[in-house]
Amino acid sequence: MSVRAEFDFVATKSFLRRWVSPITASAALLALTTAFVWMIDAPLQHDHLIFIYLVPTALIAIRYGSISAMCVAIVSTFAAAYFLYAPRFSFMVASTLDLLELILFSLLALLARQVVSGFANDSDVEKRRERVRGASWAAAWRTRWPSAAALWDRLGR
Numbered sequence: 001m002s003v004r005a006e007f008d009f010v011a012t013k014s015f016l017r018r019w020v021s022p023i024t025a026s027a028a029l030l031a032l033t034t035a036f037v038w039m040i041d042a043p044l045q046h047d048h049l050i051f052i053y054l055v056p057t058a059l060i061a062i063r064y065g066s067i068s069a070m071c072v073a074i075v076s077t078f079a080a081a082y083f084l085y086a087p088r089f090s091f092m093v094a095s096t097l098d099l100l101e102l103i104l105f106s107l108l109a110l111l112a113r114q115v116v117s118g119f120a121n122d123s124d125v126e127k128r129r130e131r132v133r134g135a136s137w138a139a140a141w142r143t144r145w146p147s148a149a150a151l152w153d154r155l156g157r
Contacts, residue, residue, distance in 0.1 A: 022060065022068040029056035030072065034079050041084060050080040050105050057109050061116040069113035077106045 033056050037049050053076035061069035081091050085098045093099045142149040 022064040023071075025064065026056070026060050026068060026072045026075070029059060030076055030079060032056075033076070034083055037080075038083060048101065049084060050076075050101065051108075053077075053080060053105070054109060054112055057113050058116045061113045062119075066113055066117035069117055070110060073106065073109035073113055076109065077102060080105070 030053075033053055037052055040046065041049055053073075057069050057072045057076065060072045078091065081093055081102055082089065085093045085095075085102070087094060093102060
């Protein structure tokens with residue numbers, strides 16, 4: 001019975017780590033980005049502010065992988081259509097030029113998430129998570145740079 005209880009706990013922890021953390025981080029980054037863009041857009045009336053949404057897409061791609069970044073790219077497109085383009089607070093876009101900009105942003109964001117997650121490689125993200133779970137920071141540092149660790153030990157620190 002204790003084996004089963006421990007298995008359930010591990011499965012719950014894995015579910016939280018795999019799904020809830022990326023969704024929470026994505027929602028927080030999108031909310032912060034939308035608030036920032038909203039503050040800039042209101043007094044200045046700049047065009048093409050939608051491309052600021054590439055920043056959270058890239059950050060989520062680096063940390064959580066390409067699937068989470070794809071969701072961020074899609075949600076940020078809808079958030080931009082709702083908050084930035086006329087008529088505001090509606091998903092309808094009045095100008096065809098703005099609609100084309102939204103489509104091009106979506107394609108660029110989906111391409112960027114693939115490229116950035118390719119740099120961070122999804123398997124490397126999983127290895128990084130396992131490494132952090134399995135070893136302390138000092139042990140990971142010594143494993144990654146053994147010559148620097150040996151020098152550090154020789155210095156007596």
